[in-house]
Amino acid sequence: MPMLKVNGRTQDVRVPDDTPLLYALRNDLKLNGPKYGCGAAQCGACTVLVDGQAVRSCVTTVGTVTGQSITTLEGLSTGGKMDALQRAFMEEQAMQCGYCVNGIIMRARQLLDQTPKPTEGEVRLALDGHLCRCGAQNRMVRAVLRAAQEG
Template sequence: MTALKVNGRTQDVSAPDDAPLLYVLRNDLKYNGPKYGCGLSQCGACTVIIDGQAVRSCVTSIGSVVGQEITTLEGLGDMSAPHKLQKAFMDENAAQCGYCMNGMIMRAKVLLDNNPKPTDGEIRQALDGNLCRCGAHNRIVRAVLRASQEA
């Protein structure tokens, strides 16, 4: 048994210490937010926030994050009370397929936590390691800018 603290709740999982956090979050704890994209830390679709840092959960073992605060997309808000970033992505239709959206929102959350009023260039820099294949980049940047302008 490993105890993981996810979105403020401590939950026990019976998985080996070296199991990737992504699979444990998705399969054992049934979170939908983090996505499998590459398993190689190359695309960012699996991003979660751990102790304030954007982390690629596909290459993070659960044994390495015991006792740390893990936040998934679900931890930010839900459909009835979305986080300002989630709301901004809806308002800007900031997606084509939206598969990368989890990573975009989670990475942007860490950016705004550290730099509440980023420039367009700073947002692009922050998201440069998160891949989008649909070409929704400019919409995503607009959504992050919009969220940064919310109180």
């Protein structure tokens, strides 16, 4: 039985090792952040951090991340305090429907952890594998740059 360390807590999930991480997180651990979008690592809506790296949970099996530290959107807020990215996305009203926002924030978290003061070009490049159909990309880029300034 795989043990998953998610948002700082280690939990059993009663699923086969080859279960996509996305379903274990959403259905077994009842987390809302990661979203099903394409099931093929094309859109980024399901992104979570595994040991700080943004991965597509729809194509990552539970067995490959056992024991690693998994962070979802919910896990970014600590001690009742929102992550700088979460605050910045609110400040910039950086979305319309918000379905893709989970993945965008998670990928941006990895970027800011590695490159605390990215250029606008670096932000766009980092987010290029994430699709937003509402057309809120520029707001999201502004939000990431704001988080870098204020974070």
